[in-house]
Amino acid sequence: MGRFSDCEESSLRKIKLIVAYDGTNYCGWQYQPNGITIEEVLNRHLSELLKEEIKVVGASRTDSGVHALGNVAVFCTKARMPADKISFALNTRLPEDIRIQDSCEVPEEFHPRFADTVKTYEYRILNRRFPDPTRRLYSYFYYYPLDVERMREAAAYLVGEHDFKSFCTHKPEVENTVRTVYSLDIEKEGDMICIRIRGNGFLYNMVRIIAGTLIRVGGGSIEPGDISEILEARDRRRAAETARPEGLTLVKIEYV
Protein backbone atom coordinates (compact mmCIF):
# COMPACT_ATOMS: atom_id res chain seq x y z
CA MET A 1 0.00 0.00 0.00
CA GLY A 2 1.25 3.47 -0.82
CA ARG A 3 1.54 6.08 1.89
CA PHE A 4 -1.52 7.93 0.69
CA SER A 5 -3.88 5.03 1.24
CA ASP A 6 -2.74 4.62 4.83
CA CYS A 7 -3.87 6.95 7.53
CA GLU A 8 -0.81 6.53 9.68
CA GLU A 9 -1.37 9.45 11.96
CA SER A 10 -4.14 8.95 14.45
CA SER A 11 -5.65 12.35 13.63
CA LEU A 12 -6.38 11.24 10.05
CA ARG A 13 -9.71 9.81 8.93
CA LYS A 14 -10.16 7.55 5.89
CA ILE A 15 -13.01 8.56 3.57
CA LYS A 16 -14.59 6.43 0.86
CA LEU A 17 -16.25 8.02 -2.18
CA ILE A 18 -18.61 6.39 -4.68
CA VAL A 19 -17.71 8.09 -7.97
CA ALA A 20 -19.84 8.27 -11.13
CA TYR A 21 -18.48 9.73 -14.34
CA ASP A 22 -19.03 10.13 -18.03
CA GLY A 23 -15.66 8.94 -19.35
CA THR A 24 -16.09 10.50 -22.81
CA ASN A 25 -13.72 13.40 -22.24
CA TYR A 26 -11.20 11.71 -19.92
CA CYS A 27 -8.06 9.66 -20.52
CA GLY A 28 -9.32 7.15 -17.98
CA TRP A 29 -8.96 7.05 -14.22
CA GLN A 30 -5.26 6.98 -13.56
CA TYR A 31 -3.03 10.04 -13.59
CA GLN A 32 -1.00 10.41 -16.76
CA PRO A 33 0.99 13.30 -18.19
CA ASN A 34 -0.68 13.50 -21.60
CA GLY A 35 -4.33 14.03 -20.79
CA ILE A 36 -6.85 14.83 -18.10
CA THR A 37 -7.93 11.94 -15.87
CA ILE A 38 -10.61 11.34 -13.25
CA GLU A 39 -8.02 10.81 -10.49
CA GLU A 40 -6.35 14.13 -11.25
CA VAL A 41 -9.63 16.08 -11.22
CA LEU A 42 -10.69 14.48 -7.91
CA ASN A 43 -7.31 15.24 -6.32
CA ARG A 44 -7.42 18.86 -7.42
CA HIS A 45 -10.95 19.59 -6.21
CA LEU A 46 -10.61 17.60 -2.96
CA SER A 47 -7.37 19.44 -2.17
CA GLU A 48 -9.06 22.79 -2.76
CA LEU A 49 -12.13 21.81 -0.74
CA LEU A 50 -10.27 20.40 2.24
CA LYS A 51 -7.31 22.82 2.05
CA GLU A 52 -4.65 20.11 2.21
CA GLU A 53 -3.02 17.93 -0.42
CA ILE A 54 -5.27 14.95 -1.11
CA LYS A 55 -4.36 11.89 -3.18
CA VAL A 56 -7.12 9.38 -3.82
CA VAL A 57 -6.63 5.65 -4.36
CA GLY A 58 -9.13 4.22 -6.83
CA ALA A 59 -10.61 0.74 -6.84
CA SER A 60 -10.71 0.38 -10.62
CA ARG A 61 -8.44 2.13 -13.11
CA THR A 62 -10.96 2.42 -15.91
CA ASP A 63 -9.63 3.06 -19.42
CA SER A 64 -9.95 6.13 -21.55
CA GLY A 65 -13.58 6.65 -22.59
CA VAL A 66 -15.05 4.10 -20.16
CA HIS A 67 -17.88 5.26 -17.87
CA ALA A 68 -18.65 4.50 -14.23
CA LEU A 69 -21.69 4.69 -12.00
CA GLY A 70 -19.97 3.27 -8.93
CA ASN A 71 -16.19 3.40 -8.94
CA VAL A 72 -14.68 3.70 -5.45
CA ALA A 73 -11.99 6.11 -4.27
CA VAL A 74 -10.43 6.41 -0.85
CA PHE A 75 -8.33 9.13 0.75
CA CYS A 76 -7.03 10.25 4.12
CA THR A 77 -7.70 13.66 5.56
CA LYS A 78 -7.20 15.79 8.64
CA ALA A 79 -10.19 17.92 7.70
CA ARG A 80 -13.16 17.86 10.05
CA MET A 81 -15.94 18.15 7.49
CA PRO A 82 -18.57 15.46 8.28
CA ALA A 83 -17.93 12.50 5.96
CA ASP A 84 -21.44 12.45 4.49
CA LYS A 85 -21.25 16.16 3.62
CA ILE A 86 -18.13 15.75 1.47
CA SER A 87 -20.18 14.33 -1.45
CA PHE A 88 -22.42 17.41 -1.64
CA ALA A 89 -19.57 19.89 -1.13
CA LEU A 90 -17.35 18.22 -3.71
CA ASN A 91 -20.18 18.00 -6.28
CA THR A 92 -20.55 21.79 -6.26
CA ARG A 93 -16.92 22.05 -7.42
CA LEU A 94 -16.60 19.13 -9.83
CA PRO A 95 -17.28 19.42 -13.57
CA GLU A 96 -20.73 18.06 -14.42
CA ASP A 97 -19.36 14.86 -15.97
CA ILE A 98 -18.16 13.66 -12.54
CA ARG A 99 -20.55 13.28 -9.60
CA ILE A 100 -19.95 11.75 -6.18
CA GLN A 101 -22.82 9.42 -5.25
CA ASP A 102 -21.90 8.87 -1.60
CA SER A 103 -19.18 9.63 0.94
CA CYS A 104 -18.57 7.92 4.27
CA GLU A 105 -15.84 7.14 6.75
CA VAL A 106 -14.21 3.70 6.55
CA PRO A 107 -11.83 1.85 8.88
CA GLU A 108 -8.13 2.70 8.58
CA GLU A 109 -7.36 -0.79 7.20
CA PHE A 110 -9.82 -0.54 4.28
CA HIS A 111 -8.08 -0.60 0.89
CA PRO A 112 -10.25 -0.27 -2.24
CA ARG A 113 -8.10 -2.62 -4.37
CA PHE A 114 -6.72 -5.17 -1.93
CA ALA A 115 -10.07 -6.36 -0.65
CA ASP A 116 -12.44 -9.07 -1.84
CA THR A 117 -14.97 -7.56 -4.19
CA VAL A 118 -17.70 -8.37 -6.65
CA LYS A 119 -17.54 -6.01 -9.60
CA THR A 120 -20.40 -5.46 -12.03
CA TYR A 121 -19.85 -4.10 -15.52
CA GLU A 122 -22.29 -3.46 -18.36
CA TYR A 123 -21.41 -3.36 -22.03
CA ARG A 124 -24.17 -1.83 -24.17
CA ILE A 125 -24.59 -2.39 -27.89
CA LEU A 126 -27.02 -0.30 -29.94
CA ASN A 127 -28.06 -2.69 -32.69
CA ARG A 128 -30.08 -0.87 -35.34
CA ARG A 129 -29.97 0.46 -38.88
CA PHE A 130 -28.79 4.01 -38.06
CA PRO A 131 -26.88 5.47 -35.12
CA ASP A 132 -28.95 7.34 -32.52
CA PRO A 133 -27.15 10.60 -31.62
CA THR A 134 -28.80 10.69 -28.17
CA ARG A 135 -27.34 7.29 -27.23
CA ARG A 136 -24.01 7.42 -29.07
CA LEU A 137 -21.90 8.34 -26.03
CA TYR A 138 -22.99 5.45 -23.80
CA SER A 139 -23.28 2.51 -26.18
CA TYR A 140 -21.46 0.93 -29.10
CA PHE A 141 -23.33 1.23 -32.38
CA TYR A 142 -23.42 -1.99 -34.41
CA TYR A 143 -25.23 -2.12 -37.73
CA TYR A 144 -25.50 -5.85 -38.54
CA PRO A 145 -28.25 -7.75 -36.69
CA LEU A 146 -27.00 -9.69 -33.67
CA ASP A 147 -28.50 -13.02 -32.56
CA VAL A 148 -28.89 -12.64 -28.81
CA GLU A 149 -29.66 -16.34 -28.28
CA ARG A 150 -26.30 -17.30 -29.78
CA MET A 151 -24.59 -14.70 -27.59
CA ARG A 152 -26.24 -16.19 -24.48
CA GLU A 153 -25.15 -19.67 -25.47
CA ALA A 154 -21.56 -18.46 -25.83
CA ALA A 155 -21.70 -16.48 -22.58
CA ALA A 156 -22.53 -19.63 -20.61
CA TYR A 157 -19.04 -21.02 -21.37
CA LEU A 158 -17.43 -18.01 -19.67
CA VAL A 159 -19.29 -18.28 -16.36
CA GLY A 160 -17.29 -19.85 -13.53
CA GLU A 161 -13.61 -20.00 -12.65
CA HIS A 162 -11.42 -19.98 -15.75
CA ASP A 163 -8.00 -18.93 -16.94
CA PHE A 164 -8.95 -15.83 -18.97
CA LYS A 165 -5.52 -15.38 -20.58
CA SER A 166 -7.14 -15.42 -24.06
CA PHE A 167 -9.43 -12.60 -22.93
CA CYS A 168 -6.93 -10.04 -21.68
CA THR A 169 -4.35 -7.64 -22.95
CA HIS A 170 -1.00 -8.82 -21.61
CA LYS A 171 0.50 -6.99 -18.65
CA PRO A 172 3.88 -8.38 -17.59
CA GLU A 173 3.20 -7.78 -13.88
CA VAL A 174 0.04 -9.91 -13.91
CA GLU A 175 1.00 -13.57 -13.45
CA ASN A 176 -2.26 -15.13 -12.42
CA THR A 177 -4.93 -14.86 -15.13
CA VAL A 178 -7.50 -17.04 -13.38
CA ARG A 179 -10.68 -15.18 -12.48
CA THR A 180 -14.24 -16.12 -11.55
CA VAL A 181 -17.22 -14.81 -13.48
CA TYR A 182 -20.31 -15.17 -11.29
CA SER A 183 -22.82 -14.27 -13.96
CA LEU A 184 -22.93 -13.07 -17.56
CA ASP A 185 -26.42 -12.04 -18.63
CA ILE A 186 -27.46 -10.63 -21.97
CA GLU A 187 -30.66 -8.61 -22.11
CA LYS A 188 -32.27 -7.05 -25.14
CA GLU A 189 -34.69 -4.16 -24.79
CA GLY A 190 -35.80 -2.73 -28.11
CA ASP A 191 -32.65 -2.02 -30.09
CA MET A 192 -30.30 -2.04 -27.08
CA ILE A 193 -28.39 -5.18 -26.11
CA CYS A 194 -26.86 -5.09 -22.63
CA ILE A 195 -24.14 -7.53 -21.55
CA ARG A 196 -24.03 -7.55 -17.75
CA ILE A 197 -21.07 -9.33 -16.14
CA ARG A 198 -20.29 -9.91 -12.46
CA GLY A 199 -17.01 -11.30 -11.23
CA ASN A 200 -14.39 -11.29 -8.49
CA GLY A 201 -11.97 -9.33 -10.63
CA PHE A 202 -11.28 -8.52 -14.24
CA LEU A 203 -8.04 -8.57 -16.20
CA TYR A 204 -6.90 -5.69 -18.40
CA ASN A 205 -9.49 -5.17 -21.20
CA MET A 206 -11.22 -8.43 -20.21
CA VAL A 207 -14.81 -7.14 -20.37
CA ARG A 208 -14.22 -5.39 -23.69
CA ILE A 209 -12.57 -8.49 -25.23
CA ILE A 210 -15.47 -10.65 -24.01
CA ALA A 211 -17.89 -8.10 -25.52
CA GLY A 212 -15.98 -8.05 -28.80
CA THR A 213 -16.05 -11.83 -28.94
CA LEU A 214 -19.76 -12.07 -28.09
CA ILE A 215 -20.50 -9.55 -30.86
CA ARG A 216 -18.69 -11.88 -33.28
CA VAL A 217 -20.77 -14.79 -32.02
CA GLY A 218 -23.97 -12.76 -32.38
CA GLY A 219 -22.97 -11.80 -35.92
CA GLY A 220 -22.23 -15.41 -36.90
CA SER A 221 -18.46 -15.42 -37.45
CA ILE A 222 -17.66 -17.31 -34.23
CA GLU A 223 -19.69 -20.32 -33.05
CA PRO A 224 -20.91 -20.38 -29.42
CA GLY A 225 -19.15 -23.72 -28.94
CA ASP A 226 -15.80 -22.19 -29.98
CA ILE A 227 -15.61 -20.29 -26.71
CA SER A 228 -14.33 -23.24 -24.69
CA GLU A 229 -11.49 -23.76 -27.18
CA ILE A 230 -10.64 -20.06 -27.10
CA LEU A 231 -10.45 -20.25 -23.28
CA GLU A 232 -8.27 -23.38 -23.40
CA ALA A 233 -5.87 -21.85 -25.92
CA ARG A 234 -4.72 -19.22 -23.37
CA ASP A 235 -3.80 -17.09 -26.39
CA ARG A 236 -5.08 -13.51 -26.87
CA ARG A 237 -5.05 -13.93 -30.66
CA ARG A 238 -7.82 -16.54 -30.49
CA ALA A 239 -10.43 -14.13 -29.05
CA ALA A 240 -11.92 -11.25 -31.05
CA GLU A 241 -10.94 -7.57 -31.03
CA THR A 242 -11.36 -5.38 -27.95
CA ALA A 243 -14.76 -3.67 -28.21
CA ARG A 244 -14.79 0.14 -28.16
CA PRO A 245 -14.72 1.87 -24.75
CA GLU A 246 -17.92 3.96 -25.00
CA GLY A 247 -20.09 0.85 -24.56
CA LEU A 248 -18.56 0.01 -21.17
CA THR A 249 -19.76 1.15 -17.74
CA LEU A 250 -18.44 0.08 -14.35
CA VAL A 251 -21.78 -0.27 -12.56
CA LYS A 252 -20.77 -1.14 -9.00
CA ILE A 253 -18.16 -2.62 -6.71
CA GLU A 254 -19.38 -4.63 -3.72
CA TYR A 255 -16.97 -5.30 -0.85
CA VAL A 256 -17.67 -8.79 0.44
Next chain:
Amino acid sequence: MGRFSDCEESSLRKIKLIVAYDGTNYCGWQYQPNGITIEEVLNRHLSELLKEEIKVVGASRTDSGVHALGNVAVFCTKARMPADKISFALNTRLPEDIRIQDSCEVPEEFHPRFADTVKTYEYRILNRRFPDPTRRLYSYFYYYPLDVERMREAAAYLVGEHDFKSFCTHKPEVENTVRTVYSLDIEKEGDMICIRIRGNGFLYNMVRIIAGTLIRVGGGSIEPGDISEILEARDRRRAAETARPEGLTLVKIEYV
Protein backbone atom coordinates in the same frame (compact mmCIF):
# COMPACT_ATOMS: atom_id res chain seq x y z
CA MET B 1 -45.11 28.22 -48.60
CA GLY B 2 -41.64 29.52 -49.34
CA ARG B 3 -40.05 28.87 -52.69
CA PHE B 4 -37.67 26.29 -51.25
CA SER B 5 -40.42 23.95 -50.12
CA ASP B 6 -41.96 23.89 -53.56
CA CYS B 7 -40.48 21.89 -56.35
CA GLU B 8 -41.81 24.12 -59.10
CA GLU B 9 -39.70 22.80 -61.91
CA SER B 10 -40.75 19.38 -63.13
CA SER B 11 -37.15 18.13 -63.02
CA LEU B 12 -37.05 18.58 -59.23
CA ARG B 13 -37.81 15.83 -56.76
CA LYS B 14 -38.97 16.40 -53.18
CA ILE B 15 -37.08 14.40 -50.56
CA LYS B 16 -38.14 13.81 -46.96
CA LEU B 17 -35.57 13.15 -44.24
CA ILE B 18 -36.17 11.76 -40.75
CA VAL B 19 -33.61 13.60 -38.62
CA ALA B 20 -32.29 12.57 -35.18
CA TYR B 21 -30.02 14.83 -33.17
CA ASP B 22 -28.47 15.47 -29.83
CA GLY B 23 -29.44 19.10 -29.31
CA THR B 24 -26.86 19.76 -26.56
CA ASN B 25 -24.47 21.75 -28.72
CA TYR B 26 -26.98 23.45 -31.03
CA CYS B 27 -28.99 26.66 -30.83
CA GLY B 28 -32.05 24.73 -31.91
CA TRP B 29 -33.34 23.89 -35.36
CA GLN B 30 -33.88 27.20 -37.07
CA TYR B 31 -31.14 29.25 -38.70
CA GLN B 32 -29.97 32.16 -36.61
CA PRO B 33 -26.93 34.42 -36.84
CA ASN B 34 -25.54 33.90 -33.33
CA GLY B 35 -25.03 30.17 -33.12
CA ILE B 36 -24.91 26.91 -35.00
CA THR B 37 -28.26 25.26 -35.75
CA ILE B 38 -29.43 21.90 -37.09
CA GLU B 39 -30.98 23.50 -40.19
CA GLU B 40 -27.72 25.24 -41.06
CA VAL B 41 -25.63 22.08 -40.72
CA LEU B 42 -28.09 20.08 -42.83
CA ASN B 43 -28.13 22.75 -45.55
CA ARG B 44 -24.34 22.91 -45.67
CA HIS B 45 -23.75 19.15 -45.91
CA LEU B 46 -26.67 18.50 -48.28
CA SER B 47 -25.41 21.27 -50.58
CA GLU B 48 -21.92 19.76 -50.61
CA LEU B 49 -23.24 16.24 -51.14
CA LEU B 50 -25.65 17.11 -53.95
CA LYS B 51 -23.52 19.91 -55.44
CA GLU B 52 -26.35 22.47 -55.55
CA GLU B 53 -27.73 24.90 -53.02
CA ILE B 54 -30.15 23.05 -50.76
CA LYS B 55 -32.49 24.64 -48.22
CA VAL B 56 -34.46 22.30 -46.00
CA VAL B 57 -37.87 23.03 -44.49
CA GLY B 58 -38.28 21.49 -41.06
CA ALA B 59 -41.47 20.18 -39.48
CA SER B 60 -40.64 21.28 -35.95
CA ARG B 61 -38.38 24.18 -34.97
CA THR B 62 -37.06 22.66 -31.78
CA ASP B 63 -35.46 25.01 -29.24
CA SER B 64 -31.87 25.29 -28.20
CA GLY B 65 -30.77 22.17 -26.32
CA VAL B 66 -33.84 20.08 -27.24
CA HIS B 67 -33.23 16.64 -28.80
CA ALA B 68 -35.01 14.78 -31.58
CA LEU B 69 -35.28 11.19 -32.70
CA GLY B 70 -37.71 11.89 -35.54
CA ASN B 71 -37.87 15.47 -36.73
CA VAL B 72 -38.77 15.80 -40.42
CA ALA B 73 -37.06 17.90 -43.06
CA VAL B 74 -37.94 18.30 -46.71
CA PHE B 75 -36.01 19.72 -49.64
CA CYS B 76 -36.10 19.85 -53.43
CA THR B 77 -33.26 18.67 -55.60
CA LYS B 78 -32.23 18.13 -59.19
CA ALA B 79 -29.70 15.51 -58.09
CA ARG B 80 -30.24 11.95 -59.28
CA MET B 81 -28.97 10.12 -56.21
CA PRO B 82 -31.56 7.45 -55.24
CA ALA B 83 -33.70 8.87 -52.44
CA ASP B 84 -33.04 6.00 -50.03
CA LYS B 85 -29.26 6.37 -50.47
CA ILE B 86 -29.23 10.01 -49.37
CA SER B 87 -29.52 9.03 -45.67
CA PHE B 88 -26.36 6.89 -45.79
CA ALA B 89 -24.38 9.36 -47.91
CA LEU B 90 -25.34 12.32 -45.74
CA ASN B 91 -24.53 10.48 -42.50
CA THR B 92 -20.92 9.99 -43.60
CA ARG B 93 -20.60 13.81 -43.77
CA LEU B 94 -22.64 14.95 -40.77
CA PRO B 95 -21.17 15.47 -37.30
CA GLU B 96 -21.92 12.50 -35.06
CA ASP B 97 -24.58 14.37 -33.07
CA ILE B 98 -26.87 14.46 -36.14
CA ARG B 99 -27.96 11.27 -37.92
CA ILE B 100 -30.51 10.81 -40.68
CA GLN B 101 -32.80 7.85 -39.91
CA ASP B 102 -34.51 7.59 -43.29
CA SER B 103 -34.78 9.35 -46.63
CA CYS B 104 -37.48 8.92 -49.27
CA GLU B 105 -39.21 10.76 -52.10
CA VAL B 106 -42.53 12.46 -51.32
CA PRO B 107 -45.18 14.04 -53.56
CA GLU B 108 -44.55 17.62 -54.66
CA GLU B 109 -47.48 18.87 -52.58
CA PHE B 110 -46.17 17.45 -49.28
CA HIS B 111 -45.31 20.17 -46.76
CA PRO B 112 -43.86 19.09 -43.39
CA ARG B 113 -45.59 21.85 -41.39
CA PHE B 114 -48.86 22.49 -43.20
CA ALA B 115 -50.14 18.93 -42.96
CA ASP B 116 -52.16 17.12 -40.31
CA THR B 117 -49.81 15.43 -37.88
CA VAL B 118 -49.63 13.63 -34.60
CA LYS B 119 -46.48 14.64 -32.75
CA THR B 120 -45.00 12.68 -29.86
CA TYR B 121 -42.67 14.29 -27.33
CA GLU B 122 -41.00 12.84 -24.24
CA TYR B 123 -39.85 14.82 -21.24
CA ARG B 124 -37.52 12.85 -18.96
CA ILE B 125 -36.87 13.64 -15.31
CA LEU B 126 -34.07 11.94 -13.39
CA ASN B 127 -35.40 11.88 -9.85
CA ARG B 128 -32.72 10.77 -7.41
CA ARG B 129 -30.36 11.97 -4.70
CA PHE B 130 -27.35 12.72 -6.91
CA PRO B 131 -27.01 13.57 -10.61
CA ASP B 132 -25.87 10.73 -12.90
CA PRO B 133 -23.20 12.07 -15.30
CA THR B 134 -24.05 9.41 -17.91
CA ARG B 135 -27.68 10.58 -18.12
CA ARG B 136 -27.24 14.32 -17.54
CA LEU B 137 -27.47 15.33 -21.20
CA TYR B 138 -30.81 13.67 -21.95
CA SER B 139 -32.85 14.22 -18.81
CA TYR B 140 -33.58 16.92 -16.25
CA PHE B 141 -32.14 16.17 -12.82
CA TYR B 142 -34.57 16.81 -9.95
CA TYR B 143 -33.53 16.16 -6.37
CA TYR B 144 -36.80 16.25 -4.40
CA PRO B 145 -38.96 13.10 -4.59
CA LEU B 146 -41.83 13.37 -7.08
CA ASP B 147 -45.20 11.69 -6.57
CA VAL B 148 -45.99 10.11 -9.94
CA GLU B 149 -49.59 9.32 -8.99
CA ARG B 150 -50.30 13.01 -8.38
CA MET B 151 -48.64 13.87 -11.69
CA ARG B 152 -50.88 11.35 -13.49
CA GLU B 153 -53.96 12.80 -11.84
CA ALA B 154 -52.97 16.29 -13.01
CA ALA B 155 -52.09 15.06 -16.51
CA ALA B 156 -55.62 13.74 -17.02
CA TYR B 157 -56.98 17.34 -16.97
CA LEU B 158 -54.77 18.23 -19.94
CA VAL B 159 -55.90 15.44 -22.25
CA GLY B 160 -58.44 16.48 -24.91
CA GLU B 161 -59.11 19.70 -26.80
CA HIS B 162 -58.31 22.76 -24.69
CA ASP B 163 -57.20 26.34 -24.99
CA PHE B 164 -53.57 26.00 -23.86
CA LYS B 165 -52.91 29.74 -23.61
CA SER B 166 -51.74 29.31 -19.99
CA PHE B 167 -49.25 26.72 -21.19
CA CYS B 168 -47.39 28.62 -23.90
CA THR B 169 -44.93 31.41 -24.30
CA HIS B 170 -46.73 34.19 -26.18
CA LYS B 171 -46.00 34.61 -29.86
CA PRO B 172 -47.89 37.53 -31.43
CA GLU B 173 -48.42 35.70 -34.73
CA VAL B 174 -50.21 32.77 -33.05
CA GLU B 175 -53.86 33.64 -32.59
CA ASN B 176 -55.42 30.26 -32.02
CA THR B 177 -54.12 28.59 -28.86
CA VAL B 178 -56.55 25.64 -28.95
CA ARG B 179 -54.82 22.30 -29.36
CA THR B 180 -55.73 18.65 -28.81
CA VAL B 181 -53.67 16.40 -26.56
CA TYR B 182 -54.44 12.79 -27.47
CA SER B 183 -52.57 11.22 -24.58
CA LEU B 184 -50.31 12.23 -21.71
CA ASP B 185 -48.74 9.24 -20.00
CA ILE B 186 -46.30 9.26 -17.14
CA GLU B 187 -44.08 6.22 -16.66
CA LYS B 188 -41.54 5.61 -13.94
CA GLU B 189 -38.73 3.12 -14.43
CA GLY B 190 -36.26 3.08 -11.56
CA ASP B 191 -35.22 6.68 -10.98
CA MET B 192 -36.36 7.96 -14.40
CA ILE B 193 -39.78 9.55 -14.87
CA CYS B 194 -40.87 9.89 -18.48
CA ILE B 195 -43.73 12.20 -19.51
CA ARG B 196 -44.95 11.11 -22.96
CA ILE B 197 -47.34 13.45 -24.74
CA ARG B 198 -49.09 13.05 -28.09
CA GLY B 199 -51.03 15.80 -29.77
CA ASN B 200 -52.06 17.41 -33.02
CA GLY B 201 -49.72 20.31 -32.48
CA PHE B 202 -47.91 22.10 -29.70
CA LEU B 203 -47.61 25.80 -28.93
CA TYR B 204 -44.29 27.49 -28.22
CA ASN B 205 -42.72 25.93 -25.07
CA MET B 206 -45.99 24.05 -24.41
CA VAL B 207 -44.44 20.66 -23.57
CA ARG B 208 -41.81 22.23 -21.32
CA ILE B 209 -44.39 24.35 -19.47
CA ILE B 210 -46.60 21.28 -19.00
CA ALA B 211 -43.54 19.38 -17.71
CA GLY B 212 -42.61 22.23 -15.37
CA THR B 213 -46.16 22.33 -14.02
CA LEU B 214 -46.37 18.54 -13.57
CA ILE B 215 -43.07 18.65 -11.64
CA ARG B 216 -44.67 21.20 -9.29
CA VAL B 217 -47.66 18.90 -8.87
CA GLY B 218 -45.36 15.92 -8.20
CA GLY B 219 -43.45 17.96 -5.64
CA GLY B 220 -46.62 19.06 -3.85
CA SER B 221 -46.75 22.82 -4.50
CA ILE B 222 -49.60 22.61 -7.05
CA GLU B 223 -52.66 20.39 -6.52
CA PRO B 224 -53.74 18.09 -9.38
CA GLY B 225 -57.19 19.68 -9.30
CA ASP B 226 -55.68 23.15 -9.87
CA ILE B 227 -54.89 22.24 -13.48
CA SER B 228 -58.42 22.89 -14.74
CA GLU B 229 -58.36 26.39 -13.20
CA ILE B 230 -54.95 27.07 -14.72
CA LEU B 231 -56.32 26.05 -18.13
CA GLU B 232 -59.41 28.23 -17.72
CA ALA B 233 -57.37 31.27 -16.68
CA ARG B 234 -55.75 31.49 -20.14
CA ASP B 235 -52.86 33.25 -18.41
CA ARG B 236 -49.24 32.12 -18.71
CA ARG B 237 -48.48 33.35 -15.19
CA ARG B 238 -50.79 30.73 -13.68
CA ALA B 239 -48.75 27.74 -14.91
CA ALA B 240 -45.28 26.90 -13.57
CA GLU B 241 -41.87 27.73 -15.05
CA THR B 242 -40.70 26.30 -18.38
CA ALA B 243 -38.74 23.10 -17.64
CA ARG B 244 -35.15 22.95 -18.88
CA PRO B 245 -34.56 21.89 -22.51
CA GLU B 246 -32.25 18.89 -21.98
CA GLY B 247 -35.16 16.76 -20.72
CA LEU B 248 -37.14 17.17 -23.95
CA THR B 249 -37.01 14.92 -27.03
CA LEU B 250 -39.19 15.13 -30.14
CA VAL B 251 -39.80 11.41 -30.60
CA LYS B 252 -41.81 11.27 -33.82
CA ILE B 253 -44.11 13.05 -36.22
CA GLU B 254 -46.85 11.01 -37.89
CA TYR B 255 -48.56 12.40 -40.99
CA VAL B 256 -52.22 11.43 -40.81
